[in-house]
Amino acid sequence: MIRLDGKTALVTGAGSGIGQCIAETFARAGARVLVAELRAEAGETTVARIRETGGQAEAVAVDVTSEADLEAAAARHPGVDILVCNAGIGHVGTILTTSGADFDRVMAVNVRGVFNTMKAWLPGMVARGSGAVVNLASTAGLEGLVDRFAYSVSKHAVVGITRSAALDHARSGVRINCLCPGRIETPFVRARIAEYPDPVAAAREMASTQAMGRMGQPQEVANAALFLASESAAFLTGVALPVDGGWTAGMFPKA
Ligand SMILES: NC(=O)c1ccc[n+]([C@@H]2O[C@H](COP(=O)([O-])OP(=O)(O)OC[C@H]3O[C@@H](n4cnc5c(N)ncnc54)[C@H](O)[C@@H]3O)[C@@H](O)[C@H]2O)c1
Numbered sequence: 001m002i003r004l005d006g007k008t009a010l011v012t013g014a015g016s017g018i019g020q021c022i023a024e025t026f027a028r029a030g031a032r033v034l035v036a037e038l039r040a041e042a043g044e045t046t047v048a049r050i051r052e053t054g055g056q057a058e059a060v061a062v063d064v065t066s067e068a069d070l071e072a073a074a075a076r077h078p079g080v081d082i083l084v085c086n087a088g089i090g091h092v093g094t095i096l097t098t099s100g101a102d103f104d105r106v107m108a109v110n111v112r113g114v115f116n117t118m119k120a121w122l123p124g125m126v127a128r129g130s131g132a133v134v135n136l137a138s139t140a141g142l143e144g145l146v147d148r149f150a151y152s153v154s155k156h157a158v159v160g161i162t163r164s165a166a167l168d169h170a171r172s173g174v175r176i177n178c179l180c181p182g183r184i185e186t187p188f189v190r191a192r193i194a195e196y197p198d199p200v201a202a203a204r205e206m207a208s209t210q211a212m213g214r215m216g217q218p219q220e221v222a223n224a225a226l227f228l229a230s231e232s233a234a235f236l237t238g239v240a241l242p243v244d245g246g247w248t249a250g251m252f253p254k255a
Contacts, residue, residue, distance in 0.1 A: 002230045005030035009229065010080045012064050012117055013087030015042025017186030018136065020049075021218035022084055022225045027055030029226060034077055036060040036117075038087070064113030067120075074120035082229045083121045085114040085158075086136040090188060091150045092195070103150045110154035114161055118176075122165070125174045132229045135162050135178035139244045142180050155180075159240045166238030175237040177228045182244030183209065184216040208254045211246025 009026045013019040015037035027033045027050040035050075035057055037043030043059040050057035060077065062069045064087045074080075089109045091102055114135055125131025140148055141155030162178040169176060183189060183206045196202035207214050224243045227233055242248045 003030050007031045007081040009082035010034040011084040012036045018218045018221050019086040020046045021222040025222040032056040034060050036062045038063050065108045067116050070116045070120035080121045083133045085117045095149045098150050106150040106154050111157045126172045129173035131174040133176040134225050134228045137178040137180045139180050139182045163238045177239040180242045181221050182247040211252045
């Protein structure tokens, strides 16, 4: 079992889905977890769930699109050893059906949000000569995705942020990696599925895009995050790790 005893981890968007599961997994591994969330009530729920099971957690109210929010949070909580930039939003549309305002909103949360969060805590990690950053990209950051234009562009940028920052800080003792999940069963994905005229068929179709023929679970992404955040991944930096049931491995017959 990988342990994070004595470490402080900050997870953005930890009030739901993958972020909540990462926060709970890190707390079970012994880390003190800062639950950074836009929706205060959702953040408090994650904190309560962690404390109920004997873990250490504290809520930090942030909007990742706000540099000022993150600078203030970093001033209050400077000693972060593990940073998980997970907060993100989805968007459905092609380049032609995506408005400029929607494009800007997706970029503000998914790209500027990661930039703002890393700018707030990376300087402390570099100064201390240790730390691990785990960003949440997507398989849509490695390949294009039909009808998810802005989302796919934003997640390609998260892969770019990860690789570029990893190189810039490769000799600093700070490792910077990202996860590229396929379809994971979270409120985010369930909401998207509910928007389809035939949600059951949509769920089946989403499962079939992954070679394993099923959607992933938040815990399966959290396990990969735990590995990247830990000393077990000491020689990994600049990695974009698919957690996708084989989706991006190549072509396969669809069931
Ligand atoms: N679920 C999937 O299939 C999947 C696949 C690939 C990548 N991802 C990525 O994983 C991450 C988490 O996805 P999820 O499915 O758990 O989503 P989710 O919607 O269940 O949770 C996202 C959380 O981020 C918070 N958030 C949104 N905007 C914020 C902001 N401006 N500031 C702070 N917090 C904010 C939300 O309140 C929410 O609690 C996202 O970056 C997403 O793009 C998800």
